[in-house]
Amino acid sequence: MGQTLIEQRVQKLADIRDMGIAPYPYRFETTHHSADIAARFDALSASEEQVRMAGRLIVTRGHGKAAFADLRDAKGRFQIYVRLDIAGDEAFALWQLLDIGDFIGVAGPVFKTRTGHITVQVRELALLSKAIRPLPVPKEEIRGGERVIHDQFSDKELRYRRRYLDLALNPDVQAAFRKRSATVSAMREFLDARGFLEVETPVLQPLYGGASARPFVTHHRVLDMPLYLRISDELYLKRLIVGGLERVYEIGKNFRNEGIDRTHNPEFSMLELYQAYADYSDMMTIAEELYVFVAEKVNGATTLEYQGQKIDLTPPWPRISMLDAIEKYSDIDVARASDAELEAACKRFGSDIKPSVERGVLINALFEACVEPKLIQPTLIIDYPRAVSPLAKGHRSEATLTERFEIFIHGWEMGNAFSELNDPLDQRRRFAHQKTLRDRGDEEAQVLDEDYLRAMEHGMPPTGGLGIGVDRMVMLLANAPSIRDVILFPHMRPQESRDADG
């Protein structure tokens, strides 16, 4: 089953060895990439300088005693021309044993063909790695200036499971991950310039906290104790604020044992930053500036198009209180509505609320149902109910609210920030309340972290904190429809390989 294709290539491998050629050599010195020879063609062809280039063979066009072929390297693709009388008998014999997918190196001068195509004339040919499994390279043509790809490697399951093929065959995929890298670099550049210290806090935690979510549990063998993969790094970063670091951030993975869909992967990346002596208003400014800085670094623009929708990141973003937002989008005056009316409104907007939840939970549910999907342009929703914000400081003028905001873009929650709760007695009461929720069966209620409280009891300065979902930010910047398009190896159910042989 499909074995003959591999057997044929293994035979070629043996033939190559019989020629005295090592099919897996150790290195190859290169002088140029694909983009370079196009950019410097005039100088290269005038000087008859020989270039040394390497890449993966993706197309061959044979002409008897000569052949054209395209190689792909990290910067694009380039054409080579192999001619028997120029490359020599041995190189040409090797050439005839090569396959699409092999890595090869070439050396020779650069010239233009009759049709004007910049091409490397092969004087020296080196096999750098023989591929024994076929590479399903699609065909490409240029039609009317547009690149048209035929039979593109497109099966999503295969693309995600065999990302190496996706990357090798679909150049746009590489581009998305380059944007991801640029995004994270820009975040660091932005924060480092503002005096933030990058830190690393535990991923394996004896207690999980900092967010409302179900955790993954593992077990430490020697200590014989359960450990949790963090759902957030928030409580550790705030301990560092207690320690006097003043400005810290971490970019890292969180793990949440929840559903998987287009915007959720079990492990995902968060940027969290904390700044002493700041409040949530400062975080609003940082959030806007950070977004703009990153967008300009990554895309060179502060506007973008996401899945056909124009989005303008230019600050300032509208700041609307949650209650005002609900009133605006639903005509419900939350301040005057009874709990029963709120519950009815939730149901009307399709949110099925568990009976007898707290008023703040109802308000939040109503907000999520009737407002969230409408927040396409960047919007800061501010002043969340206490009930859904156990780590946020009470609002300076509204007793039932906290100083918390979330960033919404394209109807998605893109960030979350507070004036951090630093009153240890209040924090203890909030944890106690979470415990009663947990005892009533709310598996996502937060767990009391006594050591965190102890830290806070030693004194924590007023602090602003901000968390931003990295994956979703990259989705926006790269116009990626699914979180799986911005995570190199997204979570997939394991599937037994049907051809388990190598």
Next chain:
RNA sequence: GGGCGCGUAGCUCAGGAGGUAGAGCAACGGCCUUUUAAGCCGUGGGUCGCAGGUUCGAAUCCUGCCGCGCUCACCA
């Protein structure tokens, strides 16, 4: 977890009123020393996701399972 859809050659896809499979590309053989979805001639390649059932006969109809996608619910 629910609903809808999909799973056929290495890849991209046809077929599907039930009669044991086709194309293009890739591969293999032949011709070809400036092509570019190179071209021309020829050849090989499939337990039609898995397991049952109906039937003389199943890729096709039915059931279950597995995987993927979209979507709803929970969550970032």
